[in-house]
Every structure is written in structure tokens, then in C-alpha cells.
Amino acid sequence: MGSAEPSKDTSERGVRGHRTQAERSAHTRAALLDATIDCLIELGYARTSVHEICARAGVSKGAQQHHFTTKADLMAAAVEHLTHRIGEEIVDAAGSLPPGPQRVERGVELLWQGFSGTLSAAVMELWVAARTDAELKAAIRPVDRALGKSTLALFTSLTGESPSERTETLFWLTVNLIRGLALDAEIGGDAVRRKQLLEEWKRILVGTEAR
């Protein structure tokens, strides 16, 4: 959701030493958003204050307020920034996966990597916070939906499945299972068992799909 961009382009203008305003602005914005995510991962939502965010970003209180009027604003923008980063992460992982016949296994592994990392923990914080925060929820939902759809597209294209309704169902089952497992990981569940569960799920998927 594009917030107001008063000037036109983010393109390479800074060949000379000086920075254009748009560049300065984008830079502080990014610093604030990254710091926000860091705080969410390290401190959790409850302990994340705008003071701390500003300190980590090396940005003054006023600058923060110039870019994001309220804390909810900042968090909403962080969601978007976050899902973009997760999307990139998944795409990167997809590119580095070796090709082979085991499409389904690869797909599951891919989703697991994308939805169980540290970035995912930050998303979890915001989701849970959003449950009781209507403003945040409204900001998160569309972005999350977009991430889901693009991931589904990537998933199907990677596994080479025809985009049938059944494939989609299996995809969402996988995503939800992985989210549950990610939660288990967060609270320090048994990693070995998680691995077993994931392997079993792959087996089930292959068996089910081949029917």
C-alpha cells in the first residue's frame, strides 16, 4: 500500500556526493523499518517501544514522527516491508534449490525455510498483536493475502503442478502445518520431532497426490 511519495523517482540520482531528498527519506524509512523488525524479533511486540526503534535506527524521535505519525503506522508499514523480505527470501531459496524429480519434497522444504525463519517470528508477533488491534489487522490482512498468493504461484510453478483446486488445498494445508510447527519451534519444542513430522508430511503428500 503505497504511502504518499511526494517526489517521483527512487532511481540513481546520487552519482555525486549529495543525496536527493527522496534518497534521504527512503534511507531513514528503511532504517526505521529494519529497526522495527529487529526489535520485534529480539524483544517481541510487547517490549518494543518507539524510543528503542529510533535508537537502533539512529534516527531522532522527530524524524520517526515525520515519516510515521503513530506507532500503528510504523507497525503497519513494517508488515509490508517484512512480507517483502520474506518473499525475497523464498525466491532466493527457490533459486538455489537443485533441480530434480522430487518436486513436492522441494516445495515443502522451500515453504518451511520461508515460514519458519526469524523473519517469520516477527510476522507472528504482529499477527498476534493484530488480533486485538483492528487498525493493525486491517493493515496486515491484504499484505498477507498477497504474500500467500504469490507464494502459491511460486509453489505451483516450481513443482510443476497444474494449478488445480486440489493442489491449492494441499498447499494451504502445508502452509498451515508449517505455521503450527514454526510456533512449536518458537517455544522450544523438539527439533528432531519437528523434522520427523515434516518428513512424514512429505511422504503423505507424495502418496496422496499420486492417487
Add this chain to the structure above:
Amino acid sequence: MGSAEPSKDTSERGVRGHRTQAERSAHTRAALLDATIDCLIELGYARTSVHEICARAGVSKGAQQHHFTTKADLMAAAVEHLTHRIGEEIVDAAGSLPPGPQRVERGVELLWQGFSGTLSAAVMELWVAARTDAELKAAIRPVDRALGKSTLALFTSLTGESPSERTETLFWLTVNLIRGLALDAEIGGDAVRRKQLLEEWKRILVGTEAR
């Protein structure tokens, strides 16, 4: 949802006016814990303050501090109280389920009911908070583990499965899937699709198990 009822006793002793100390103590404790859970569900962890909890419980600030020295103490105790209540909820639901040949379907339905209700939302709040709170995490883990095990026992006894390793794996897969779905429900995902996914999972389970 049992919020604080300042005057009413847990056991039928109050025929006469006087209450024993143990009763008084247990009563305020329960009131505080219930109020804590209410706050977690309604406000979320971030917005839950001990002031608010005390107000809802109809208990003074000092009394709270007498029973639970610190906020983390209170939360830790709330976890236990919470898992007990969820356990009871599941047992109750199990008792009211009609007997029949569809054991697996019943079991899944049962787990869904237990792990997707409002109480589960409170657990989620505490889990996520515990990720960055070592004290809370230490308090939660054993209790959660106990809940998992007792639920597994109930599950196997209800479905009449032999407690094989495979059954256990399928159980944990179900639990984690349901937790993922519960998360989806919290942020306002599509309820119809969740229903579809759960039905598909039942089908898969039946097919897989019959092998």
C-alpha cells in the same frame, strides 16, 4: 467466560457466613487468574496490565501482590490455570461426542474444538510473549508438554488406536496443523476454507491410516 465474581465460593461451605482462610485465598487466586485470561483474550498480552487485571478481578493491588509477587508470576500461574481449563474443555467435548465408527474424524474434530477456541487464543498470546521472555518460557514449557501428553492419551483412547509411533506422529501432525489453522482464524482468515482444509485432512488421515 468466567470473569471475576467477588462473592461466591468455589466449594459449598458458605452455608454459614464465615470462610476459612484457604477458601478465601483460593477464591482470590482464581479470580485473579480468570481475570488474567480474560484480559489476554480481550486485550492481548501487550495491553494487559496488572492494574486492569486487579480491577476486573475485584481485587486490590496489594492482594494481587500477596499472591503473585511479580507480573511474570501471575502470567506463569495463568498458563497452568489455562491449560487445565483447556484440558477440561477437551474432556467435556469428548464425553459429549456420539460414539460411532468414525473414530478418526471425531478425534480431529475434538482437537479442533480444544485448540481453536478462545482459550487457545490466550495460550497463543502467552506463547508468543514467552518467545522473548525466558522466565515465562520456562514456566510454560512443562505445562504445555503435560497438556500435550494427556491430550495424546485421551486421543488414542478415544479413537481406540494402539499407541504406535505412527499414531503419535499423526497426532502431532494434526495438533500442529490445527494450531496453524487457529492462527489463521485469529487474523480473520476464510472460515469456509479452513473447514475445507480440515475435511481434506480428515480424508487424508483415514486414507493414510488404513494403509
Add this chain to the structure above:
DNA sequence: TAGAAAACATTCCAATTGGAAGGTAAGTTC
């Protein structure tokens, strides 16, 4: 190059937070 505007910095504040201190009443024990 003057001045408008955006980006940024400093300072302050009202409100809320978790927790401590100190006092009172009720129950228990001998």
C-alpha cells in the same frame, strides 16, 4: 541566490506502567 518546503533534531509532557511500603483485619494456634 532567495526563500519555500521537506527532512530532521531537541525538548517536553501527560498518562500509564510494574512494583514497593506500610497499615489493618481476619483467621489460626497455643
Add this chain to the structure above:
DNA sequence: GAACTTACCTTCCAATTGGAATGTTTTCTA
């Protein structure tokens, strides 16, 4: 029934919170 223990209440405080007000620097435009 007196000493003692537990349960409870009122009041207070230092720290932190999110946000507003106001001042300064940098970039853009005419």
C-alpha cells in the same frame, strides 16, 4: 484470649511510554 500468621487494602513512586511542540539543517525551485 493472647500471640502469631496469613490475607488484604491504600498509597505512593521511579521509570517508561507514545505523542506533541518547537527549533534547525538540508534540498529543491523559481
